[in-house]
Amino acid sequence: MTILSLNGRKFVVGLRWQALKSSVHYMREARQFGKDHGMDIVVIREGLVTQGGFVSKKSGVTKEMYSAASVLTDVLGPSWLAAFRLDDDRYYLVAADKSAVIPDSDIIGSEDRIRSRMMELNSMFEFSDDQIVAPEDWSFAGVEKPLDSLLTAQNVKKKHRLKQLTFGLSKKEWFRYSTAAILLGAVGIGAWTYFEYERRADQARRAALEAARRAELARLDEDQRRQIASSALTRPWTLKPRPSEMLSLCEGAIYSLPITIGGWVFEASQCTASKLDATYKRTTGSTNVDFQREFAQVFPGASVAYSVKDDTEASFSITMHMPAGGDDLERLQAGMRDMFVAHFQRVDHTIKADKIASQVITPAFLPNGMPWPKDAPAPVPSWNTYAFVFESAGRPSTTMAGLPDDGIRVAIVEATFKEGDASFSWKTVGEIYGLQ
Structure with missing residues (x-):
């Protein structure tokens, strides 16, 4: 939870947004939710979906503050996705659909975190360009807008102000019922x-x-x-990077690794969408201290940690960030496996592509931001899935050149260094998706 001071007012970011089922007794439901989750401050949004934005006063908030997400939802329209640049290399992300704040979107974080979450939300809801606000240098759709130009005195209303939750009847409810009783008796x-x-x-x-x-x-x-x-989120390929993107990032990361570190020689590396693992072998005459000293120069500031096994093998991991590839369902074809295998057969390259059970994912939220119904199963797969693996002397991107991105996802890229001719051997693992 973060408090922003803009235009003489204080705005709260990071509320927990919860849909309230009752349109009549929503305050009673809000009080119960607050009591169950240790939260005693709320802002209410009424509309097609009634929402409460909850926070604990222990976080330092007061009733004189306002919800930034609530104000922006009334200013920017029913459905939109926005990222705002703040001070100190921080960014504020917030999004709405059908005039309701999307859960887990009212956040502040680093550029990498905000951009990653923004791409996930855009993949879920497919916002149009005129519904997007983003920094110009991100090369994202939409236009950039300063946050202080939107959170102005003219746009802030009483309904955006935080209020105290009372467990029992509120002062207003006590007054209403007491007045009715007095009048009835008089x-x-x-x-x-x-x-x-x-x-x-x-x-x-x-x-x-x-x-x-x-x-x-x-x-x-x-x-x-x-x-x-x-729902595109139930399809296994939606949040995985497209093969051309992943191969480019993995190969670039692997080739950026030093061949030796303190006399220890690069042995192998494995790259996935989330991390790059690398191992180095000690050579005759090199020591642990040699490796430690040069590793600190390659990765200064302890930005990457390493471990040594049996004083002969060192390994470390680097975090990778790759954009989601999006939904390919409308572009999937029949006969995808045969088309994929034929690409390798033309150059007499061995490829293994076996059919496996198609999987679906049950996400936490529906595309409209509402929680996924507890008893609702994910859709039945309408596609075939094939697991493939091939080895190559050249880069996997060269081997796969000419294949489409649609219907293909790469899961693992492995590179092994051959000291004899100072070259790499490669192994690539992934999946093919095609219509049944």
Whole structure:
């Protein structure tokens, strides 16, 4: 949780956004949620989906502060995705869909974290260019906007202010019920008749609202079923990098490693979408101290940690950041395996591609930001999956040149150094996806 001071007001970032099911008794539901999760400050957003943004006053917030995400959702429109540049190399990410703040999007972090999360959200919701706000130097869609130009005094409203949750009846509820009781006791039968009429009218209004709410929930249930059936996040390739991107980043990272570190010679490396592992072997005459000294020069500031096994082998890992490849479903073809294998057969290159069970992923959220229903299974796969592996003397990117990115994902790239001719041997592992 972070507090920003802009235009003479303080704005809170990092609220926990929770959908509230009741359109009538949402404050009662909010109090219960706050009590269950140790949170006593809230801001309420009313709309198609009623939401509460929760935080604990132990975090240093007060009732005089405002929710930045709530203000921006009223300023930027029903659906949008925005990243704002802050001081000290920090960035603020927030997004909304159907006038509701998307859970886990009201965050501040480093450029790498914010850009990664922004690409995930854009893959989930497919925002149009005019719905995106991003720094110009990110080469992302949309335009850049200063945060202080949006969080202005004219845009801040009372409904955006944080309020105290009371466990029991609020002061306003106590006042309303007490006043009704006094009036009922003070007036005669005529007043009682009037209030009885009003009570029944109010019940009728509430019943009509509840009926409309149930109808809307039924429509939302149908919308959920549609979104479950079409959710790109259930497809295993959506969040994996495209093969051309991964091969380029992995090969570049491997070739950037020194051949020797303190006399210890590079032996092998394995690259995945999240990390690069490397191992070095000690040679005659080299020592642990030699490796330690030169490693500190290659990776200064203890940015990368290493370990030594049996005083003969050193290994370390480097974190990799790769963009999600997105959904290829509409571009998948029948006969993908035969097309893939034929590419290798033309040059008489050995390739193994075996059919395996197609997997689906059950994500935490639907594309509209609502939690994935607990009892709802993921869609049945409509594609075939084949696991492939091939070895090559040249770069995997050269071997796979000419193949499409769609329907192919690389999972592992391994490189082994051959001291005899100072060259690499490569092994590439991945999956092929094609229509049934």
